[in-house]
């Protein structure tokens with residue numbers, strides 16, 4: 001194998017893992033871990049927990065590539081993925097997904113704790129099988145229900161440190177769960193023709209873009225309310241609150257902008273904002289945890 005072929009192979013495997021999505025997922029898990037205890041969490045649980053969750057999410061992403069390869073070949077956004085392009089064989093993808101999935105489970109069972117392993121496994125199956133095989137092709141509520149898998153990582157992170165599912169961790173779950181529909185539907189509006197072409201019943205395809213825009217707005221309002229809960233329950237302080245409120249208002253502003261400007265560019269700007277939103281709100285939770293303002 002020449003050097004450039006080796007690089008290409010390596011890049012293809014990395015692409016299977018959806019590295020940017022998984023990076024943000026892992027960040028939310030890390031925030032869950034750091035919020036679970038005052039000060040620093042035990043290093044072993046932190047490192048092996050992070051690795052285990054990252055490998056499970058990557059395995060789920062690779063399985064999603066395998067199951068979706070036919071639809072992916074039909075859509076401009078996904079047609080250059082390693083399977084539709086023929087850069088990797090289905091067999092290689094399955095072996096890769098199985099191997100990293102297994103390593104993840106071994107790490108979590110033996111070096112973290114069994115509850116984290118079970119919950120991570122359920123998230124993997126939730127995304128790779130329940131969402132990708134069934135929900136995605138069955139109902140326009142696919143991403144609302146399937147969003148539970150993507151929202152799980154802070155709970156997994158928290159559990160990796162304490163061995164329990166704490167109600168505060170469930171608040172973090174709730175934030176990502178309510179964030180997911182406006183995150184995805186903004187993109188789905190811009191890509192509705194492609195989803196229609198491959199007969200995937202995303203909300204803008206089945207109920208139209210207007211209806212979807214209204215639902216994006218409703219979810220951003222709900223999200224602003226839900227993001228007040230960490231402050232109201234005493235889990236987070238004023239640094240968090242003063243970040244969450246303007247961020248939430250910003251998301252509502254984008255949702256309103258989408259109702260005024262019906263172009264794909266505005267929809268994609270909203271999608272871009274959603275990613276920035278999640279990064280910043282979780283960063284704020286973290287900063288607030290270590291630098292609590294005692295004004296409250």
Ligand code: HEM
Nearest residue numbers: 020021024025028077143146147150151176180184187275
């Ligand atoms: C059911 C749940 C979700 C759905 C259906 C969904 C859908 C998508 C789609 C289709 C893209 C691809 C955009 C593209 O190809 O340009 C994307 C990108 C992205 N998603 Fe999500 N997402 C979900 C949950 C999440 C979660 C839980 C996170 C992180 C916590 C996340 C973070 C991201 C990031 C960072 C990107 C940008 C990737 C890039 O720039 O390449 N998503 N999402």
Ligand SMILES: CC(C)=CCC/C(C)=C/CC/C(C)=C/COP(=O)(O)OP(=O)(O)O
Nearest residue numbers: 021056057060061064120123124127149150
């Ligand atoms: C901890 C653990 C195991 C979590 C798994 C969560 C996980 C990897 C979520 C990914 C969310 C995502 C990118 C959904 C899009 O899938 P899609 O098929 O609708 O998008 P696509 O068309 O870009 O493939």
